[in-house]
Amino acid sequence: MGTAPTTRDEVPADVIGLSDLVVTTESSDPVVILRGVSLTVRAGELVGLVGESGSGKSTVALAIADLLPEGVVRASGSVRVNGEALDALPAKRRGALLGRKVALVLQDPSASLNPVRRIGPQMIEVLRFHFGVSRAEALRLAADRLREVGIDDPGRVLASYPDMLSGGMKQRVVIAMGLLAGPEVVIADEPTTALDVRVQASVLDLLVRLNSEKDVAILLVSHNIVAVGEYCDRVIVMYAGTIVESLAAADLMASARHPYTRALIGSVPSLETPTQAELPTIPGSPPDPGDVLAGCPFEPRCPLARARCATELPRRIALDESHTVACWAVEEELAQHPVRLEPSC
Numbered sequence: 491m492g493t494a495p496t497t498r499d500e501v502p503a504d505v506i507g508l509s510d511l512v513v514t515t516e517s518s519d520p521v522v523i524l525r526g527v528s529l530t531v532r533a534g535e536l537v538g539l540v541g542e543s544g545s546g547k548s549t550v551a552l553a554i555a556d557l558l559p560e561g562v563v564r565a566s567g568s569v570r571v572n573g574e575a576l577d578a579l580p581a582k583r584r585g586a587l588l589g590r591k592v593a594l595v596l597q598d599p600s601a602s603l604n605p606v607r608r609i610g611p612q613m614i615e616v617l618r619f620h621f622g623v624s625r626a627e628a629l630r631l632a633a634d635r636l637r638e639v640g641i642d643d644p645g646r647v648l649a650s651y652p653d654m655l656s657g658g659m660k661q662r663v664v665i666a667m668g669l670l671a672g673p674e675v676v677i678a679d680e681p682t683t684a685l686d687v688r689v690q691a692s693v694l695d696l697l698v699r700l701n702s703e704k705d706v707a708i709l710l711v712s713h714n715i716v717a718v719g720e721y722c723d724r725v726i727v728m729y730a731g732t733i734v735e736s737l738a739a740a741d742l743m744a745s746a747r748h749p750y751t752r753a754l755i756g757s758v759p760s761l762e763t764p765t766q767a768e769l770p771t772i773p774g775s776p777p778d779p780g781d782v783l784a785g786c787p788f789e790p791r792c793p794l795a796r797a798r799c800a801t802e803l804p805r806r807i808a809l810d811e812s813h814t815v816a817c818w819a820v821e822e823e824l825a826q827h828p829v830r831l832e833p834s835c
């Protein structure tokens with residue numbers, strides 16, 4: 491990761507902090523989308539957020555950026571950006587904080603670009619609006635950022651309309667645009683899913699390079715746990731709107747304990763998997779967001795489920811200072827050993 495070396499006592503500050511975040515639909519009978527999510531992203535850290543489709547990853551990303559869709563609300567819990575609770579800020583200051591500190595990169599770069607405007611005017615808007623930079627200076631800075639993301643001919647790109655660029659180029663433009671305000675963190679929500687497979691690795695490599703060279707923290711949202719394990723410092727696993735495990739990426743393959751994490755790892759085809767072989771999947775499907783869950787949400791699909799799993803939600807325990815897990819089977823296995831509760835995220 492890109493964090494400068496610290497002494498034993500110096501822990502990098504949190505740039506993102508979610509505490510017990512509950513997000514629901516806004517109705518008389520609300521659907522619970524996030525069921526109490528706590529996580530942190532520290533300065534300069536590269537964190538992967540993984541889980542199957544529907545587990546709540548995008549909702550986490552949008553909640554941090556204060557961009558929850560119409561009809562979806564934060565019911566309780568808090569979001570902190572650079573140590574400031576979003577709730578405590580008036581709308582204008584909240585917008586300014588997020589505009590400066592957080593860059594959001596979405597799956598489909600076209601969604602972040604206005605198709606009827608050239609790239610140049612779109613890119614420089616943030617500098618003109620948040621920083622009062624002159625047009626000429628803003629264009630110079632935009633060209634610099636485009637070069638940083640590997641675009642050799644920024645003049646041509648600044649003069650182009652989005653549809654004149656490939657998907658990979660558009661995603662680079664969106665990332666460059668996000669970098670203009672000098673953010674502390676880039677939240678990249680499945681940034682390569684919509685791209686040609688040949689350019690996917692180069693966009694991921696770019697994010698890793700930004701992290702290591704510019705010390706920008708990255709929250710990389712993905713459904714591919716193996717790729718995230720390779721690129722990130724830390725992996726957070728979500729299931730049905732909850733965090734089930736969080737651990738150092740280096741420990742993922744050997745030390746992941748949650749049955750869902752293990753199943754996710756097992757469902758990713760390896761290089762040895764014959765191309766004609768049927769891809770492994772996790773049997774069953776995740777609960778619907780409308781389901782009322784008394785116990786562990788993974789219980790109907792879990793090979794290790796026991797009686798209490800159907801009725802009691804497992805608590806998140808710390809196995810060591812960088813590894814947390816929420817699972818009764820793991821907890822029972824550890825019953826003979828002291829376990830530190832109420833971990834950091």
Ligand SMILES: Nc1ncnc2c1ncn2[C@@H]1O[C@H](COP(=O)(O)OP(=O)(O)O)[C@@H](O)[C@H]1O
Pocket residue numbers: 515521523541542543544545546547548549550559560561562778779
């Ligand atoms: N606007 C919405 N209204 C109702 N349910 C929603 C809305 N947005 C997302 N959801 C539900 O919340 C769950 C989590 O969605 P999402 O955060 O997009 O998951 P992921 O990004 O992991 O695929 C899904 O089951 C989805 O159907």
Ligand code: SF4
Pocket residue numbers: 748749750786787788789790792793794795796799804816817818819820
């Ligand atoms: S709490 Fe129970 S059902 Fe849930 S993952 Fe652990 S063993 Fe399986």
Ligand SMILES: [Mg+2]
Pocket residue numbers: 547548549679680
């Ligand atoms: Mg998503």
